[in-house]
Amino acid sequence: GAGVSQSPRYKVAKRGQDVALRCDPISGHVSLFWYQQALGQGPEFLTYFQNEAQLDKSGLPSDRFFAERPEGSVSTLKIQRTQQEDSAVYLCASSLARGTQGQPQHFGDGTRLSIL
Amino acid sequence: AQSVAQPEDQVNVAEGNPLTVKCTYSVSGNPYLFWYVQYPNRGLQFLLKYITGDNLVKGSYGFEAEFNKSQTSFHLKKPSALVSDSALYFCAVRDMSYGGSQGNLIFGKGTKLSVKP
Numbered sequence: 667g668a669g670v671s672q673s674p675r676y677k678v679a680k681r682g683q684d685v686a687l688r689c690d691p692i693s694g695h696v697s698l699f700w701y702q703q704a705l706g707q708g709p710e711f712l713t714y715f716q717n718e719a720q721l722d723k724s725g726l727p728s729d730r731f732f733a734e735r736p737e738g739s740v741s742t743l744k745i746q747r748t749q750q751e752d753s754a755v756y757l758c759a760s761s762l763a764r765g766t767q768g769q770p771q772h773f774g775d776g777t778r779l780s781i782l
Numbered sequence: 783a784q785s786v787a788q789p790e791d792q793v794n795v796a797e798g799n800p801l802t803v804k805c806t807y808s809v810s811g812n813p814y815l816f817w818y819v820q821y822p823n824r825g826l827q828f829l830l831k832y833i834t835g836d837n838l839v840k841g842s843y844g845f846e847a848e849f850n851k852s853q854t855s856f857h858l859k860k861p862s863a864l865v866s867d868s869a870l871y872f873c874a875v876r877d878m879s880y881g882g883s884q885g886n887l888i889f890g891k892g893t894k895l896s897v898k899p
Contacts, residue, residue, distance in 0.1 A: 670825070672825075697885065699885075699886055699887075706891075706892075707891055707892070708786075708872050708874075708889030708890055708891050708892050709826070709872075709887075709889050710889070711877070711886040711887065711888070714885070714886055722886065725886070757825055757826070759825075759826075761885070764885065768814045768831065768833045768876065768885075770816065770828040770831055771828070771887065772828065773818075773825035773826040773827070774825050775823070775824050775825045776824075776825050778823075
């Protein structure tokens with residue numbers, strides 16, 4: 667597709683359940699970022715992939731969060747044993763070049779996660 | 783610590799008037815600066831960036847931003863606001879911190895722009 671695609675758009679889960687969020691970046695984009703956006707806040711960095719390599723996961727809030735991009739295209743963010751504080755919009759972004767080269771990041775519409 | 787500040791939660795402007803959305807930053811070294819816009823229930827759309835060169839950067843939809851190194855500011859401007867410009871605007875800077883930065887962005891908390899007819 668023309669842009670970054672995320673699915674599902676909305677996800678409701680009960681506390682303690684596991685969830686998986688998918689990101690389809692723009693074809694050919696090397697860099698892929700995940701961000702978490704709490705209500706009324708700016709996005710906060712979670713993790714970064716360059717192709718299939720996860721080069722930075724310093725923003726993941728706990729070991730319940732796990733991300734992968736096994737073939738260097740589609741990425742999945744998994745949250746295990748969800749907690750209410752995990753409720754947020756999860757944004758995926760991709761860019762053509764390596765992240766340090768200052769290329770703009772192109773964002774998907776996000777997945778709004780609500781934990782009951 | 784690196785950071786971005788957007789001092790105004792909301793900016794109200796009449797249609798046809800000029801608008802300014804303020805942003806200041808704190809980074810080590812030369813900054814890479816970005817503006818994004820977010821419409822309800824949508825992701826962020828790239829407006830413009832400053833990497834190097836002219837201090838006045840022109841972007842999408844008639845927006846521009848002025849980089850001011852001495853004031854560490856990167857204010858977003860538009861000469862004549864449209865009602866359709868009403869949205870949430872985010873300023874961001876590339877994370878330059880050692881030991882983990884791979885180009886991720888540090889965002890401000892956002893400024894809601896409201897343009898009235």
